[in-house]
Amino acid sequence: MVKKASIWIVTGVILGLCLSCAREDQDQGLARIGDYVITDQTLEDRLEGMPPFMKQQLATPEGKQRFVQAVVEEEIIVREALKRGFDDTEEFKDEIERRERDLLVRLFYERVIQAEATPPDSMTVAYYEAHLRDYSIPEHARARHILVETRKQALELKSRIESGADFGELVQEYSLDQQTKLRQGEMHGRIERGVPIKGLGDVPELEDAIFSLRVGEVSEPVKTALGYHLVRVDELNPETAKPFEEVKAEIATVLTNTRREGVRDRVLAELKSEYGVVYLSESKGQVETPEALFKMASEESNPQKKIEHYQKFIDIYPDNDRAYEAKFMIGFTLAEDVNDYDEAEKAFKEFLKEYPENDLSDDADWMLENMRSGGQPDFAPE
Secondary structure: OOOOHHHHHHHHHHHHHHHHHHHOOHHHEEEEEOOEEEEHHHHHHHHOOOOHHHHHHOOOHHHHHHHHHHHHHHHHHHHHHHHOOHHHOHHHHHHHHHHHHHHHHHHHHHHHHHHHHOOOHHHHHHHHHHOHHHHEEOOEEEEEEEEEOOHHHHHHHHHHHHOOOOHHHHHHHHOOOHHHHOOOOEOOOOEEOOOOEOOOEOOHHHHHHHOOOOOOOEOOOEEEOOEEEEEEEEEEEOOEEOOHHHHHHHHHHHHHHHHHHHHHHHHHHHHHHHOOOOOOOHHHOOOOOHHHHHHHHHHOOOHHHHHHHHHHHHHHOOOOOOHHHHHHHHHHHHHHHHOOHHHHHHHHHHHHHHOOOOOOHHHHHHHHHHHHHOOOOOOOOO
């Protein structure tokens, strides 16, 4: 239970905030209540943390005036409520205590659970390297074309281009594609394999021609359902991966969300043990048997969830005959599935410290020596 004395601390803070503004520079005052001066700084302090649209509304002279009036009315109401002793009522004290508890819970989640669930850089990098395909930028191009009715026309235009005629000027004079005509024939947006070209649709013949050309090269006439095209490639980019720094925050969020539940369960299990929690109702007890929980971990396909299940098994059943297997499998999964060798090394060293002469000790030693070299172990705990 939070001590009642803390209520008076919170109340004192509220009073202190009300009275400290009396020391503001009165030359900058916007309103006065006795010796309490409301200044521009007062308003700026109140605006901090407000949504941008509210700040925008209060930026006008009329909005500022309404804001000053709201601050004045709040101040005189607070003073009168304190004068009438509302801060000494059970309702006030209960509400302060409830808000205090809510704040403490939120801070605990942010500074303990969320902080621990946030992955180290080594895990973020390992995830990025193992999922490069998910962050790839496919091969793409930017190209222009001239659309005409006949192959003969296309060949004549190609001959003129090779003789020095300007591609864009020929687009303006001859192309039937009205959408690209205004852009000197430039096809809309980035062109990717297998993706319909905006304004032209699914034209694989045109796509094949684009990705067979070099930059600046003009194609032979390409026949599609629309007619005959002359294509010129202005930009051609091979498939690449987004830079790690560009996706680092996204990966960290994914891993944090994946890890948070396991961290929460483990931390709460530790706290329940520390504070001697005993459930008095069967419905609130631990419903997962050791066998069911171990089976859940071993059959889980998501590596992070697999690790969380094994850790939960250890937290709830530390003396179970299979706790050592769960401990080993955490390191094994980190190495083989997550490729986080730093964390895997910590896990295996903890395993060897706790189980130095276990039947999996040699396997843990083998993993420590070989996991970074890409060697494949010939064992797997059942």
